[in-house]
Amino acid sequence: MERTEEEIMQSWKGDRTLPLVSICTITYNHGKYISEALDSFLAQQTNFPFEIVVDDDCSPDDTAEVIRKYMEKYPNIISARLRNENxxxxxxxxxxxxxAKGEYIALCEGDDYWTDPKKLQIQINEMKKYPNCNLSFHPVSELIDGVKGNILSNYSEKHNIFTVPEVIxxxxxxxxxxSIIIKKVAVDNIPDRFLVNAPVGDYFIQIFGSIKGGALFINKCMAIYRSNVIHLNTKITKKNKVINTHKLKQRFPQLLFALTISI
Structure with missing residues (x-):
């Protein structure tokens, strides 16, 4: 990343210490990928302040070392916690x-990255048109062994609102x-028991984020998703998430009821 911290922040309006968006990133054994992710975050062109919040889960590779170098170069943008215990x-x-300090949270794990420098600005602009909508998302390109494959989640030729039953x-x-940007208030309202014991934590984030105003689909591919990266600390691949959610889909009526009484 060649832009300096000041060059990134010069277009921000308002108090630079109060980010509108927090880019939340978790890492584990992402030494080969984390630079590409962080560079794609720092490349964002916005008229509002944003921060990058990184938590590394005691990676045995050089992930923490790479993050530390970025944090030293961008101390007012990057906040990192480098754990000593997994x-x-x-x-x-x-x-x-x-x-996260922002009103909105943008999610991207350390092995994925964004491809459009206007991604944050585009999604925030669209979400402000739908004030009752707490979550937005968009299509992504699948990356397998370094080769781009299918466009995932390309559901419509125009923007659309998906209901919580459709998300479930x-x-x-x-x-x-x-691709997710979600209002922090929606994340804060998710009971910890749903996330701690969930087979797929981001699935519940999607559900809770879409409960009140649906999930806003934005028809623009703006990220890369590495579908075959193995998360060694959980012994599952990203693609296996579909297996983990199958039983939840079968229990749709009970799940919807539990969510209704929990909010």
């Missing part, structure tokens, strides 16, 4: 989002994680 993906993810029945892969 706590697991769910706890790391929950505490990562709790550190769509399963975990319905909304790609690196």
């Amino acid at each position: 706590v697991g993906m769910m706890i790391n993810g929950i505490e990562n989002k709790q550190r 029945l769509g399963g975990g892969p319905f909304i790609p994680t690196p």
Whole structure:
């Protein structure tokens, strides 16, 4: 990333210390990928302040070292926690989002990255047109062994609102994680028990984010999703998330009822 911190922040309006968007990123063994992710965040061109909140779960590779170098270069933008003990993906993810200061949270794991420098600005502009909508997402390009494949979640030729039943029945892969922007208040309202014990934590984020105003689909591909990266601390691949959510989809009536009485 060649832009300096001041060059990134010069277009921001308002108090630079009060980010509108928090880019929340969890990492584990992402040494080969994290630079590409961080560069794509720092390339964002916005008229509002944003922060990058990174939590590394005691990676055995050089992930923490790479993050530390970025944090030293961008101390007013990047806030990193480099754990000395592995706590697991769910706890790391929950505490990562709790550190966010922004009104909105943009999600992207450390092995994925964004491809459009206007992504944050585009999504925030669209979400402001739908004030009752707490979550937005968009299509992403699948990357397998370094080769771009299918466009995932390309549901419509125009913007659309999907209801919470559609999100639940769509399963975990319905909304790609690196495409999500969600209001922090919606994340804060998710009971920890849903996330700590969830087979796929981002699935519940999608559901709770779409409960009140649906999920806003934006018809523009703006991210890369590495579908075959193995998360060694959980012993599952990203593609296996569809298996984990299958039983939840079968229990749709009970799940919808539980969500209704929990809010």
